[in-house]
Amino acid sequence: MNSKYDIIIIGGGAAGFFTAINIVEKNVNLKVAILERGKNVLEKVRISGGGRCNVTHACFVPNDLVKFYPRGERELKGPFHQFCSGDTIEWFEKHDVALKIEEDGRMFPVSNSSETIIDCFLETTKKLKIDILTNHSVQELYQAETHWKVTTVQEVFTCHKIVMASGSNPKMWEMLQNLGHTIVAPVPSLFTFNIKDPRIKDLMGLSAFATVKVKKSKLQASGPLLITHWGVSGPGILRLSAWGARELAEKKYQFAIQVNWLNETTFEEAMDLLKEIKEQNTKKLIAKYAHFELPKRLWENLVKAAGIEEETKWADVSKKQLHAFVEQLTNAEFQVNGKSTFKEEFVTAGGIDLKEVNFKTMESKILPNVYFAGEILNIDAITGGFNFQNAWTGGFIVANSITN
Template sequence: MKYDVIIIGGGAAGFFTAINLAEQNNQLKIAILERGKEVLSKVRISGGGRCNVTHAEFLPQELIKNYPRGEKELRGPFHQFMTGDTIEWFQQRGIELKTEEDGRMFPVSDSSETIIDCFLAEANRLGIEILKKHSVQDIIKNDKEWEVSTNQEKFSAKKIVLATGSNPKIWGILEKLNHSVVSPVPSLFTFNTKDERLKDLAGISTFATLKIKGKKLESEGPLLITHWGLSGPGILKLSAWGARILNECNYNFELQVNFLGFKTEEEVLEELIQLKNNFPKQQLTTYAQLELPKRLWRRLILKAGIAENQIWAELSKKQMQKISEALTKAIFSINGKSTFKEEFVTAGGIKLKEVNFKTFESKLHENLYFAGEILNIDAITGGFNFQNAWTGGFLAASAIAEKY
C-alpha cells in the first residue's frame, strides 16, 4: 500500500502530527500505523484519566527548565509552538482547558476521553487512515521512498514520521539505519522505603526540600507519604533529574528531607526556643507546630526521643537540637522505586544531535521525522511531556507540508 506520509505510532504525538499535516495539505494520503488494538492508550490513562494536556507556563525560557533532557534543543521549537498555541488549538476544536493551582492544565470535562474523541473525530474528518494491530517489523530506505513492513503487510511512503515513544524494537530498527540511541532508564518514579517514621502516615503531604546524599541532586515541592514510601511533585522532579544517576546506584541511596522547606536548622532552633517561652506548660504532642500536619509533627518529635507527655518547659537545649535536626535533616534509606501511577516515562531515545530541531527531521536521513518520547527528551510531571509531543508534532507536520 502506498501513502504520501506514514506516521508510525498511534499516540498523542502521532495523531497531533497527522491532524496538523492533513490540515495544512489536504491532498496528502496519510496513514497512522499502531501496533496495539487501541490508539491513544497513554492519553487515556494520563493525569489519572483526566489528561494533563499542558502546563500554564507561557515563557519558552521558563518552560524549557522542566526538561532534564531536551532543555537546550526545545528552546527554538517552543518559540514556534508552545502552551498558548496548544490552548488555542484545542479551543478551536471546541475544547476548553482549565488551569489548576499547580499550573497543570486539563480539559474542563476532566476526562481524557474529550481529547481522544477530538483526535479521532479530526482524523476521520480529514480522511486519515488509522491501521491498528500493525506492528512494524522493519523500515528500509529505497531510492526515493521508505518501505515499512508490518506483521500484516508492506507499505511505502515518501516521508515517514516515527512517534512510537519508548519502543525498543523501533530504536533497534533505527540503529540499523545508523542512528544512535541513548539506552532508556525510568524517569518518573516514586521512592520505596520502610522507615518506621512514615508508618501509617500514608496520605499526609507537606512542602519539603530534598537532597540525595553524596550526589548533586536537589529538589523541592510537595512531598507525599505513601504506603510504600515517598511520592509527590518534589520526589518526581528529583527522579526525573536524577534518572541516570539513580539507575546507576540501582535505586539504593540516602535521601535527606527538610520537612520545613527552606528553613535552616538554626532558624528552626530559634522557633523552638520561642515556642518553649510561649507555651511552657503545654505538652509537645498536643498541638502541631511549624505548620506541619499534626500526625507528622507528633511522629517526628517522638522519634527524636521526646516523651509522649513532655512539656515545652522541660526541653533541654540538646533535645531542641535533636528536634530541629529531625525536622530539617531527616535521612531516609531508599531501597527501590515504584512506577508513578500508570504513567511510565523514560529517559533515553534518539540522540538529540542527530535531529534538526527546526523541522524534527533526521540529520542522517532525508524525509525521516521524529515526534514525542522516541527522542531523548523527557520532562518532570505536570503536562510537559505532552507539550513536547504537541510541539514536535506540529513542527514536523509544518515541515512536511511545506515540502509537498
C-alpha cells in the same frame, strides 16, 4: 499486498495523531496513515491526568517552559518559539475543545475527561480521511532509492516520508539503531522512592511542603512530599526523580535522602523558633501540639525519633533533645531502597540522541525523510502537561516541515 502512502506515521499516540492531523490540515492532498502496534490508539492520552488528560501547562514563555525538561531543555528553545502552550490552547479551541487552567498551572479539558481529546482526534482524522491501522506492529524499515518501505505483520507499505512517533518502544529504537542512529539507553524517570522507616509508618496520605536532597549528590528539589504505603511521592519527589533519572539509576536506586520538613528553614532558624515556642508553651506537652503546619501524626513521630518522651513538657526538654528534634525537622535522613512507578504515567529518559535531529524541522540528520515527534526522542519532563506539550510542538514542526 503493497499499500502506497505519501506519509506513514508510526505510533498511534498523542504525537502521532497530532502530527497526522496537522499535516493533512495543511495539505489535504497528502495520503497519510497511522500505524499502531496495539489494538487501541491513544491509550496514554486516555489514562493521563487520572483520566482527565493534562493537555499542557499554563507556562507561556518558551525560555521558562524549557526549564521543566531535565532532558531537552536546550534543544526545545527554538521549537517552543514556533509552537508553545498558548498555541496548543488556540489549536484545541479551533477544534472545539476548551481548556481550563487549574491552580497549579496544569491545563485540562473543561469537560474533565480525556475522552474529549480522544474524540477530537478520532473525529478529525476521520474527517480528513487519515487511515488508522491498528494491530500493525512494524517489523522492518527499509530505505529504497526513492522511497521508504515499512513492513508490518499485516502488509508492506511504501511511502515518501516516515514520522516516528512510537514513544519509548525499545523495538523501534533498535530498528533505528540498526539504521545508524544512536540511542541513549533508557532509564525510568518520574518514580517514587521506596522507604521503610518508623517515622513515616502508617502515615499514608499525609503531606508536607519539604525540601529533599540526595546525600552525596547535587540533586535537590522542593515541593509537596506525600507519604505513601511504600515510601514517599508527590511533586517534589517526582521532580527529583526526573532530574536524577540517570544518576539514581547508576546508584541502583539505593541512596540516602535528607528531608527538610520545614522546606528552606535552616537548622539555626528552626532552633530559634523552637526556643520561642518553648518559652511560650512551657506547660504544654511537646508531642501534643504540632507547629509549622506539619501534620500532627508526623510531628509526633519526629518528636519520638528525637528521643523525646510522649509526656515531656516544653519546660523539661533538654538541650540535647532539642538539638536532636531540630535535626529531625530540618535534616531527617531516610534510606531509599528501590523505586515504584508513578501511576500509569510512566516516562522514560532516553531515546534518539538529540544531536542527530534537526530541531528546526524535526528531521533525522542520519536518515533522510524520517522525522521524529514525542517521547521517541531523548526528551522528557516532569509531570504537569509538559510531556504532552513536547508531543504537540514536535508534531506541529514535523507537519510544517513536510508540507512546506
